[in-house]
Amino acid sequence: MSVTLTRIALLLAVIVAATPACAEPPAPSSAAASAATPLVAIPSHHDTDIKFYAPGSAVSTGLPALAQMSHADLVLWLAGNQFFAMDDVIAAFQKQSPTTTVALLTLPPGLLLQAIKASGVTYDGDSVRIRPDIYASVNLGHLHELKRAGLMSQSLIYMHNELQIIVARGNPKTIAGIGDLTRPGVRISLPNPVNEGIMQFYLRKVLERHGLWQAISGDKDCIACEPVPNTWFTAVHHRETPQRIVAGQSDAGVVWRTEVLQALRSGAAVEAVDLPAEDSLRDEVSYAIGRLDDTPHAAAATAWLAFIGSRAAQDIYRSYGFVGASDTELTPKPLD
Numbered sequence: 001m002s003v004t005l006t007r008i009a010l011l012l013a014v015i016v017a018a019t020p021a022c023a024e025p026p027a028p029s030s031a032a033a034s035a036a037t038p039l040v041a042i043p044s045h046h047d048t049d050i051k052f053y054a055p056g057s058a059v060s061t062g063l064p065a066l067a068q069m070s071h072a073d074l075v076l077w078l079a080g081n082q083f084f085a086m087d088d089v090i091a092a093f094q095k096q097s098p099t100t101t102v103a104l105l106t107l108p109p110g111l112l113l114q115a116i117k118a119s120g121v122t123y124d125g126d127s128v129r130i131r132p133d134i135y136a137s138v139n140l141g142h143l144h145e146l147k148r149a150g151l152m153s154q155s156l157i158y159m160h161n162e163l164q165i166i167v168a169r170g171n172p173k174t175i176a177g178i179g180d181l182t183r184p185g186v187r188i189s190l191p192n193p194v195n196e197g198i199m200q201f202y203l204r205k206v207l208e209r210h211g212l213w214q215a216i217s218g219d220k221d222c223i224a225c226e227p228v229p230n231t232w233f234t235a236v237h238h239r240e241t242p243q244r245i246v247a248g249q250s251d252a253g254v255v256w257r258t259e260v261l262q263a264l265r266s267g268a269a270v271e272a273v274d275l276p277a278e279d280s281l282r283d284e285v286s287y288a289i290g291r292l293d294d295t296p297h298a299a300a301a302t303a304w305l306a307f308i309g310s311r312a313a314q315d316i317y318r319s320y321g322f323v324g325a326s327d328t329e330l331t332p333k334p335l336d
Contacts, residue, residue: 076105078106105132116135138197143335154332159325166254169270187252238259241254246268
């Protein structure tokens with residue numbers, strides 16, 4: 001019996017010796033990790049922010065456009081406040097590249113950056129796992145994040161903008177400047193500070209310099225909310241601000257100059273209050289754009305970057321109120 005037990009003990013010792021020590025399970029592949037990342041949701045009722053352009057065909061929007069995005073020859077994810085110019089810009093591009101199909105998302109650049117990191121978006125129950133070929137933001141820092149993630153190497157500046165106050169026609173509250181936004185009885189609508197670049201990188205620092213941020217926000221970062229009485233933070237786009245003013249829900253707001261011009265083109269009963277350069281940031285606001293390094297459509301993406309620096313594209317953007325970029329700015333430069 002003792003001999004048998006001894007033999008069993010020796011056998012177990014051999015088995016234990018031959019068995020590798022417990023190790024951490026293998027790390028998932030990058031593809032598997034990407035597939036496990038929750039996709040970024042595009043808020044409902046934003047069909048016109050999702051578009052698909054097939055040459056010679058009507059422009060698709062919403063879910064039909066989302067379904068075709070992964071089949072496009074060129075995928076553009078661009079800061080949303082240029083949405084109103086894009087039909088004309090893309091039509092001009094397709095005159096030069098008549099067989100190129102183009103998919104477009106125009107949303108706050110912070111939201112688009114999240115979607116790039118998640119490798120896709122969802123919308124009204126449908127989803128697509130994809131990254132764009134081209135990404136543009138009102139903040140170069142977003143592109144630097146992509147550089148640090150190994151996703152982008154070069155960028156360029158392709159246009160500029162400035163801040164304005166928008167009020168109802170006739171300016172019934174006699175708003176004259178930033179300081180009037182906290183006057184008693186003035187209801188304001190402002191871009192949300194969570195993912196709207198206009199607030200995150202520009203307007204907030206103007207408000208803080210005037211010592212108004214606490215009074216306006218209560219130090220709350222939220223979306224589609226009233227952080228303090230008489231302040232409304234928008235849900236997705238600051239284009240909601242002109243709508244609130246026309247509807248009588250707000251008295252004033254701060255938007256891009258181009259947003260005021262778009263509201264006027266649509267017949268809205270609004271007007272602009274100009275700001276001095278230190279508050280409009282007209283010498284600072286820049287739109288940065290770049291091609292993702294791993295794009296499967298490198299030739300089309302390179303053609304797009306060359307096109308937006310052309311006279312044709314720059315003239316279209318200027319016609320919508322944007323300030324064109326200089327030749328030096330339009331030259332691609334390495335991201336640090």
